[in-house]
Amino acid sequence: MGELVHAIGLATHDEMKESDEGCTAWVDTYGLVNPVGQAAAQTCRAFIAASDRQFTILSDQIATATVTSGAVRHRYAFGWLAAAGILARLLNGDIYGARAEIRRAQKDENVAHERTPFVKGMFTSFEFQVQAEDGSITPDDGLLHEALDFALAFG
Structure with a gap:
């Protein structure tokens, strides 16, 4: 879980690319066994997409994070x-x-x-x-x- 906290924390320091890569790697490795962490990582990736003006992928990022967060009640x-x-x-x-x-x-x-x-x-x-x-x-x-x-x- 420390890897995910670090990856999300990178975004708070405007290291968006590194944060997105870290969240993606974390989801690929642990997402299936930790759906709450997956919801947090996907939410971070959606916010990064908005912050970085990646509008072409933003709606997909928000949709993925919404479904994952809703499933685990990550309100x-x-x-x-x-x-x-x-x-x-x-x-x-x-x-x-x-x-x-x-x-x-x-x-x-x-x-x-x-x-x-x-x-x-x-x-x-x-x-x-x-x-x-x-x-x-x-x-x-x-x-x-x-x-x-x-x-x-x-x-």
Whole structure:
């Protein structure tokens, strides 16, 4: 399991290619005997695809991670999968689509928006970005403070 934690950790240090390769290798070696780990690795790979603007494979990555995570009830993954979809829309400049994805995900019981401070903070940061990039909305000061608090707490 340490190999998987290391592989996922590489992504948090912007070593996306190495992280993706590590997660892929881990799934190939251990995925069939550790479906919870497989769900985590597939979720990481989906977020990497969004972060690296690999939009041609993103929907397949999200679908694979969603099925695997759902099968093992790895509910924490759904927040990350929703975030990958939101991030992809933001990176494509689809501000209205990103806003719609945020609203949809906030209502999705599996995303655990209200139960998970990290997911809530991540979505708050996305919402702030949406407001900042939408020329018709002045970003809310409260949202700014929440986004900054999240960034200070989680990096």
